[in-house]
Amino acid sequence: MTDITKTTPATRGLIPLPEAAARGLLLGGGIATAASAFLAWTWTSEFPGDLTINGYPGGLQWLTFTAGLLTTLFALALYGVRGLGWLLPARNNAPLALAALGGLGTTWFTVIAIANNLGGVVNLEPGGWIAAIASLLPVLGAFALPQEGVGKDSTKESLKAYITKPDAIPAPQPLTPWLERAVITLATILGLAVFTYGIDTEYGELFIGYLFVVVFFTWALHTAGIMDRFSRLVAHNRSFTLAMGFLAAIAFPFTQTDDHYANIGVNILIFGTVALGLNIVVGLAGLLDLGYVAFLGVGAYTAALVSGSEFSTFSGVQFPFWASALTGAAASLIFGVLIGAPTLRLRGDYLAIVTLGFGEIFRIAVNNMDGDSGPDITNGPNGIPAIPDLNFFGFNMGQAHDIGGFTLGRFANYYLLMVLIMAIVVLVYTRAADSRIGRSWIAIREDETAATAMGINGFRVKLIAFALGASLAGLAGTVSAHVTYSVVPTPYQFAGSTPPNSAFLLAAVVLGGMGTVAGPILGAALLYLLPEKLVFLQDKSLLAFGIALILLMRFRPEGIIANRRNQLEFHETGQLDVPEQTTLTDEPATVTKAGA
Amino acid sequence: MTIMTTPVLEARDVTMRFGGLTAVRSVDFTVNAGEIVGLIGPNGAGKTTFFNCLTGLYIPTEGTVSYKGTVLPPKPHLVTQAGIARTFQNIRLFANMTVLENVLVGRHTRTKEGLWSALLRGPGFKKAEKASEERAMELLEFIGLAAKRDHLARNLPYGEQRKLEIARALASDPGLLLLDEPTAGMNPQETRATEELVFAIRDMGVAVLVIEHDMRFIFNLCDRVAVLVQGEKLVEGTSEVVQADERVIAAYLGEPFEGDPGAAEAAEVAAAEAGAEAQSTTSTKGEAQ
Structure with a gap:
């Protein structure tokens, strides 16, 4: 070559x-x-x-x-x-x-x-x-x-x-x-x-x-x-592309006749939104968080507790959606800061292990807060069922509505709500990434010592990334509680055969492309659709993803959608000072990306 | 020589111990405004350790470091905020950020737009971003990398990466710039260019402290040179004074200086035994000088 x-x-x-x-x-x-x-x-x-x-x-x-x-x-x-x-x-x-x-x-x-x-x-x-x-x-x-x-x-x-x-x-x-x-x-x-x-x-x-x-x-x-x-x-x-993508996302439920597919859509959106939040933590700030799904859980449980469900500990309380969304996001934020403050002093592998531990702590704690082994808050393994559907100004999300000749079922309604939340998260992500704080996240990821020597308070900006990522996941969690009718502790684990769990979230970010907007969403769509569609894979899905991830890391380490940083190809050809890595990789086109 | 009275950096009695090893031993050191000061010494003399004590990467076991009269807290980001910027011996750019972004990161301490203003994008945010970018472009023009603003830092040739590191440090508007071996790995032309650059930085009103192995570079450049040997400051003075000092020569050549008992005999025996081999070593040492 x-x-x-x-x-x-x-x-x-x-x-x-x-x-x-x-x-x-x-x-x-x-x-x-x-x-x-x-x-x-x-x-x-x-x-x-x-x-x-x-x-x-x-x-x-x-x-x-x-x-x-x-x-x-x-x-x-x-x-x-x-x-x-x-x-x-x-x-x-x-x-x-x-x-x-x-x-x-x-x-x-x-x-x-x-x-x-x-x-x-x-x-x-x-x-x-x-x-x-x-x-x-x-x-x-x-x-x-x-x-x-x-x-x-x-x-x-x-x-x-x-x-x-x-x-x-x-x-x-x-x-x-x-x-x-x-x-x-x-x-x-x-x-x-x-x-x-x-x-x-x-x-x-x-x-x-x-x-x-x-x-x-x-x-x-x-x-x-x-x-x-x-x-x-x-x-x-x-911005035109973003608007078109948004329109396309809104158009999706109108192309569906079966609400089952809108259900797949809303689950992909929830999964994708959480993956995008994780992308702030992993893709921008470079903090490997293996317990991220706990923040989704905090949001979901908070929303369930204030939803007015009769099985909730606070069954008399019923917040309107905007309030429960904010409460869920705030609870996740507090949880994120509580976890982040002690753990973010660690770097690399140590941080990954500690976050993995804290993620499991959440699940086990929720499992035990049933009145027997702890305070009665979450009903333990039974969770909080019968979460009522959302109601916006008399528009009941639980019922099918006819709009302009199209029938929008329950999941289509939630899908559209989730598109709105996804839009907010995309906006937050892009704006935060392209700013002083976003640059300092990337600088921390690239070289923490040099970043602190440039005057960046490493702990502070890492904590902000952690808290922001957590609250976005919590926001998605509030919707997911209503979509699934009930919250139980089991989905919020490190690894399982169905998304979302921390391993799948991380896989979605890495597979799709770290540090991009479209990457984690695409990764989430793929990771949700594959086990959903390939029923025969269901018990071997973790094995299949393991193999897929290994292959991807071997042949396209930057993910399906490469980050702009990894993609920039400059006119440095023939420049002697550029390290000659060309001979090591198979595809000349991806050499500059692969070095990331 | 101009008269320099206001000290920018004052290190008093700085000692750094790693367990039983004393890397830096009660060093007193001052850099005055408008000065270029060199810090030299053989490998392992403790130059970089001393540097790290100054910039807050290490907390000195004893002694204090003060900048313009105030004692510096031992936290790197607070040291930078106070007005001391540094470069690294091994280039530590943000390799996957563009040239411009690298310099913008250097602006971090001089701007204060947080997450909320980034999310809300008010007029203040846009103004601050614009001002930061203008200042960064000024610096890139100053070091001659303005045309490469959108290149990734890792794609720059070695010499330009060194320059970019200096620009990034200057972006924090420092009163004192610490350069850790700025000409390591450079060819003579590049070294000359770096010399000009350091003079230009001094003319901007920034005091400079340089660690370097290249003696010609140091003696051309510096108003004052301090020599660190085995963690102690051996001598400090103008280039002429330091160049003439026998102990400095001895420290660099590794030869015994006057009053070192028995060393002369030992050397003689060794020379006699090793013969040609010893001769070749001395000749390489001579070349090294």
């Missing part, structure tokens, strides 16, 4: 085919893949999605169709078809190879799942075989495209070269402001559509196929340089 010989006379492909044939395979294969989705793949409708109809795709076939279509688009862009040049600005092979692989993955997964679920390949109709072969063609084509380094390096290196993002991607032509906004709007609508489809997948197979398509095509767009261009657009229109 460090080889800089520029013009090798004849670069060739990994598969020895003439270039014209390779391109033809890509285009033809893409079309054939898309077309094969219209055939019958199996004879029985026992396989979910009904793949038995000739002439109309169903279920997973739609995903194969989409993958084939997108591969075709990329292939057409390679041919230089007018209007598609933006898809392949660097005219590199990686997007083509990844798109083809995405199609191959979805199709073969479907075919194998059919054979596996129904008991043998005999259940495949000819259409299934055709699809399997058709989806292989673009892959062959992609790896037959001439690629620099093939023939010189080992096969493994060459394969890597096919899916690596090139260093230099030509700068895009500047767009007019309204065009930039139009692109962002389109991307938001597309994102909402893709996200909604993912939430609405009805069975595990469809969700896995969906993941194949989404992961490979996002990766393809990344290697094509389109993601970089888009993040530049976002950087130009930050």
Whole structure:
């Protein structure tokens, strides 16, 4: 990879085919893949999605169709078809190879799942075989495209070269402001559509196929340089993008017919909000907090106690929502300061262990405050059930309402409330991060000794981060108490198989990208959806996440969405003083990020 | 020589012990306004320990450090707030922050916008942020890094990282700047440039205390030089005085000075025994000087 010989006379492909044939395979294969989705793949409708109809795709076939279509688009862009040049600005092979692989993955997964679920390949109709072969063609084509380094390096290196993002991607032509906004709007609508489809997948197979398509095509767009261009657009229109994202979030329940999916949505939002709060503590201030879910618990219990539930110790007390939200946040803040003040004198691993301990203390204390082993406050393991629904000026959140022809169910109502809270948390996060206090958090994270030598009172700013993170989690907790009808101690543990728990929260932050706004929310969505959709994973989900996290740390340590700091790529190439780490990592494009 | 009367920094009888080891032994030390003072000494002489005592990183076992007449509390952030800024021997920039952000962090003690004003974003917040940025850009222009304001600190070449560290320290508007080996690892041209930079800082009205190994740099730069050997201040004076002092030469060369009993004989025996090997060592020592 460090080889800089520029013009090798004849670069060739990994598969020895003439270039014209390779391109033809890509285009033809893409079309054939898309077309094969219209055939019958199996004879029985026992396989979910009904793949038995000739002439109309169903279920997973739609995903194969989409993958084939997108591969075709990329292939057409390679041919230089007018209007598609933006898809392949660097005219590199990686997007083509990844798109083809995405199609191959979805199709073969479907075919194998059919054979596996129904008991043998005999259940495949000819259409299934055709699809399997058709989806292989673009892959062959992609790896037959001439690629620099093939023939010189080992096969493994060459394969890597096919899916690596090139260093230099030509700068895009500047767009007019309204065009930039139009692109962002389109991307938001597309994102909402893709996200909604993912939430609405009805069975595990469809969700896995969906993941194949989404992961490979996002990766393809990344290697094509389109993601970089888009993040530049976002950087130009930050507030517009935020507004669009907010609108898209509000639009979500209106696209749903089943309140069950709104329930998934509201849980993702609660999980994401808490993850964003944790991101202040972990991502900005660099304090590893392993007991963070306790603050969510404090908020939830506080809200439950003042909710007017007859099982609450203060059953006569019923605060309006704004008051209970503030009380919950304040209680969490006090709890955060109480925990933070003694523990924040510790650094690194010691802090992590102590916060882990305090998190467990909360759960065990709540478990024991039942009147037998302690004061009667929380009803012990029974928790506080029958929390009444919220009521805003006669608008009962517990009932379905018709708004403009759309029916908004109970969870949709709470979803919209949670969007509002999420917006507040995003605002708090972005404003705090971009200020004197945010800079001092980052400075503390980077080098605490140097930061104190610059006049930063380390303990004080760390305590502020801790308290702010805690109160945001408490705020989310107040809503979650009403959404789930009851609060019990069990969810507020360090690790469990369903979110939210401290390990999942931390995983959401790290997986999504520390120090970003979108990262933890995306991470939370992924971590919530995966166990929700993949039922067969449920008892092995912790193992699966362990493996996923290890792989992620190996290949993309900055998380799915990289922080601006980790992403900034400057024109330091050829500068001798920049430490030469290039040879150590596999992907040149992520070198500067990986050093974080 | 100008007449300097107002002391900026006064260390009185500073002693630092780590268990049984006395790293710094009752050092008296003064830096006056408008002065550039050098602190030299062989490796392990206790220079950095003394530095850390001055900046509050260590609490001196005995003695006091005062800045402009008031005794400094032994807390680094309070020392910085009082008006003493420092750089580090091994560069300690905030590597993943941009050049501008690094300098803005240096402004921390001179601004006071807290969390609430950051969240509410009133006019006061915007004004303060703008003023901080202007001051930071002034400093970046002063050290010549204004064009690289948005680069990450870790992507700067070594010499520029040193400069940026100085700018970050200057951002706290100090009355005294402590430089811990500012030219370590620099080539002669860069060292020259640093010299100019230190003079310019002095001309801004900031007193400077420099620890350095590069003798040419120190003797060109400093109005006064103090020599620390084995935790004790051996000699203090102008460059000429220090350069001429035999004990300083001896301390640096590791040779026995007059009155050290038996050392001369021991050296003779060693020389006789080791022969050529000993000769080569002395010659390298000579070069080192």
